[in-house]
Amino acid sequence: LLISVHRLLADSLVLPRFEEVDEPSDSASTLAFVFDVTGSMYDDLKQVIEGASRILEKTLSRRTRPIKNFVLVPFHDPIGPVSITTDPKKFQQDLQELFVQQGGGDCPEMSIGAIKKALEVSLPGSFIYVFTDARAKDFRLKRDVLRLVQLRQSQVVFVLTGDCGDRSQPGYRAYEEIAATSSGQIFHLDKQQVNEVLKWVEETVQAMKVHLLSSNHDSAQENKWEVPFDPSLREVTVSLSGPAPQIELRVVGAEQGLKELLNIPNSARVINLKFPRPGFWKLKVSCSGRHTLRVTGVSSLDFRAGFSTLPVSEFNHTRERPVKHVMLKCTGLKPPGYLSQVELMSASGRSLRTIPVSLPSDLGQQGLWTLPEFRTPPQSFFIKATGNDESGFRFQRLSSVSYTNIIPPPAVRMPNVVRGFYMQPATIGCSVQSDIPYRLRFTRSGITLGEEKHFNSAVASWEIAHASGEDEGTYECVAQSSAGQGRALTQLTIQEPPPVLRPAVNVTSSVGGVAVLSCQVDGHMRHNLTWHRAGRAVHARAGRAKLLADSSLQISGVRPQDAGAYRCEATNAHGRSEITVWLLVPAEAPSVEVRPQTQTFSRGDEIRFVCSVSGSPPPQVSWSHGNVALANQPRFSVNRAGVLTIRGALPEDAGDYTCQATNEAGSVTQSASLTYATQQVVLVSVGSDATLACQATGVPPPLVRWFKELEVGSAPFVEQDVHSGTLQIRGVQEVDAGQYNCVASSSAGTSTGTVSLE
DSSP: OEEEOOOTTOOOSSSSOOOOOSSOOSSOEEEEEEEEOSGGGHHHHHHHHHHHHHHHHHHHHSSSOOEEEEEEEEESSSBOOOEEESOHHHHHHHHHTOOOOSSSOOSSBSHHHHHHHHHHHSOSSEEEEEEESSOBSOGGGHHHHHHHHHHHTOEEEEEESOOTTOTTSHHHHHHHHHHHHTTOOEEEOOGGGHHHHHHHHHHHOOSSEEEEEEEEESSOEEEEEEEEEOTTOSEEEEEEESSSOEEEEEBTTBOOSEEEEEEETTTEEEEEEESOOSEEEEEEEEESSSEEEEEEEEOSOEEEEEEESSOOSSGGGOBSSOOSEEEEEEESOOTTOEEEEEEEEOTTSOEEEEEEOOOOTTTTTTOEEEOOOOOOOSSOBEEEEEEEOTTSOEEEEEOSSOBOOOOOOOEEEOOSEEEEETTSOEEEEEEEEOSSOEEEEEEETTEEEEEEEEEOSSEEEEEESSOOGGGOEEEEEEEEETTEEEEEEEEEEEEOOOOEEOOOOOEEOOTTSOEEEOOOEESSOOOEEEEEETTEEOOOSSTTEEEOTTSOEEEOSOOGGGOEEEEEEEEETTEEEEEEEEEEOOOEEEEEEEEOSEEEEOTTOOEEEEEEEEEESOOEEEEEETTEEOSSOSSEEEOTTOOEEEOSOOGGGOEEEEEEEEETTEEEEEEEEEEEOOOEEEOOOTTSOEEEEOOOOOSSOOEEEEEESEEOOOSTTEEEETTTTEEEESSOOGGGOEEEEEEEEETTEEEEEEEEEO
C-alpha cells in the first residue's frame, strides 16, 4: 500500500527544481498501493480493498485534498501492470480487479523493484506503504531505491504479515534501510490485523505533514525526549513500531487529549494529539526489542534542504545529493521569526554535528537560509532545524528523509530523433550528467562505434562525415562509471537537404541604369524561390522588374526609390534559406537652369521665373532675392515645379533672383536679373508719322497689342504688328498725344509696357 501525502515543500522530480507556492494547494500528491499478489496474500488483499474505500472517502471529504492521482503497483514475478489514474472510482475498480496467484508464491519476492516503480511514477513527497509477507528477492536494487527516496523526498512504510522467517537476511535488511532512510517504519502484523493499520492510514493522508523526530534502535530500551510544540502545529502523531510498544506524552506533568489510532501489542502503537498546547512536551517510549520511533505533525511551518558544490543564491539551483554547501528554504516562518541552528542527526536520533545559522541580509523575508560550508558525515543523517517563530515560541523540524552521499550513475540524454541531410555531416549528440568521471561509447545494433573513451565533460557526439541512407537507424549512447551505467537511444533519419543559397553580393546602379540582383542555390535540390521587398513579394512578370532564368532579379530604369534591401528566399519541403541583397543607387549632384536670364518690368506687372532642376535623389528647390529667402512672402509664390511668380510688381522688386537646388550629393545655384523700366517718351511734330516699339520675349513667343484706353489698330491711319510689337501712326494730330500701353500675352501669361507720345 502506497500513500502519497501532500507536503507544503514538495520536492521536484528533475533538476533544476520548480518553485513552489507558499500556500498549500489541493490535489498535490499521489495515493498508491503496492501489493504482493501471491496466493498467501488473499486475506490481506480483501482487507486492503475494503479499507481503500474508507481511505478515499475520508481523504476526499477533507477541505484541503492532498491527493492528485492514484497508483496501483501489483507485484509477483514480474512486476505490474502499473495503474495510474486521477479518478477515485477507477482506482477502486482496479483494486477489485486484482487477483492473487494460485499457491503460496515465492519467498522471497520481487518487492524492491515494485517500490522502485512506485517511486518513479509517484509525485514527490509521497508515503509508500508496502504490503507483503516475504522479504525481498531483488535486494540488489536497494541502492537505486535509496537514491530515489532521497531525490523524491518520499517515505516508505512496510506492513509485513510475514518475512520468510529470517530477519538477518539481506532481503529483510534492505527493508530496514529503506524505512530508516525515508522516515518510514516496519510493522509486523498478523493477517487479521491489516484492517487495523488501514484505519490508521485514514488519519495520515492529509496535507502539510511535517516531521519532528525520528529514531531507530537495534535493542530493547527506554528513551526520553523533550520536543518543542509550536503554535502552528494543528496536530501531532507519535508512531512506535516494535514489540511491546509503550508511549507517554506529557506537558506540565499531565497527558492532554491523546487519541489512540493504532495499538497492536506485539507490533505497533500510534497516538494522536489535536491542537497541542505550545511549549516543551516530554516524550517517553519503550520497546522490548528492535524498534523505530516517528513523530510527525500537521503545520504550515516546514523547510526543505538543498545542496550544491558551489554557493548559490537561488534554491532551484540546488540538488538533493548532500555536498558541502547547504541552503534551507523555509515556509511559514516570517520575521522576526528565525532559524538559530541546524543539527545533523544519526538514524538513532543522536546529534552528529551542530551548525549555527546566520541571519540573512533580508532577515529571512524570502525564506532562504544559508549554512556555512561543511563536510558531510560518512554515514546517513537527518537535518534538524530549530529556531523561534514570530511569537517567540521554539520550533523544531526534521527533514523527511535521511541524506547519504550516494553517487548516482550517469544520467544520459539524447533527442528522440536526429535529422541528417544526404551527403552532409551529421552529428549524434549525447549529454551526460555525472558527478564522477565515466567511460562513454556509442553503439549501433549492439556494435560499438569507434573506441570507448574517458570523459569528464557533459557533452559527447558521434560524427558522420557524409550521411547517407545506410547510416539511418537506432544509435545508443552508454556511459559507465563506478556508480553504475546510464544509457539513451536516438533514431537517425536522413532526408534531402533544404536549399542553401550562395552568399549575397550587393549591387550598385546609377539612376536610369539596369541592376541585376543575383540569388543562386548551391546544388540541384528542388526548391521554390521568391524575392521580397519591404515585406512584400516582388512580382517580376511585367514592368521594370523581371526574373531571369538563373533566378536573378533584373530592375530596368533604376530610380532612386529602388534603393534598399531585397530578400531572396528559397524553400522546399525540408526547410528554407534566405539572403538579403542591397541595391545601392548613388546620389547624383543637382543641376539648375533659370529662364529667362533677364526681364524688364513696369509697376503692377506679373513676373515669372522658371527654375528647371535635375539630380538624384530629386533636389529641393528654393528661391531668394538678394539675401532674403522668398518663402511665405505675400506677393511671391513658388510652385512644385520651381516656378517663381511675382504679383503686383513694384520698383523695389528689381534685382537678382537666385534659384538653389539641393540634395545629399550637394547644392547648386543660378541667378536671373529683373530690371525696372523707366517710362519711354516719343516726341514727333504734328502731321508727321510716329512709330512706337514694344519688345517682348517669352516661351511661347507672345503677341503684342496696343491700347490707349481702348485697343488701337482699327483706325485707317494706324498700323500695328502683333509679332514685332510696333505701332505706326500716320499724320499725327495733337489729339493723338498721350500714354500708350503695349500688352504682350501668351499661354504662359501677360506682361505690359508704357510709351508716352508727345
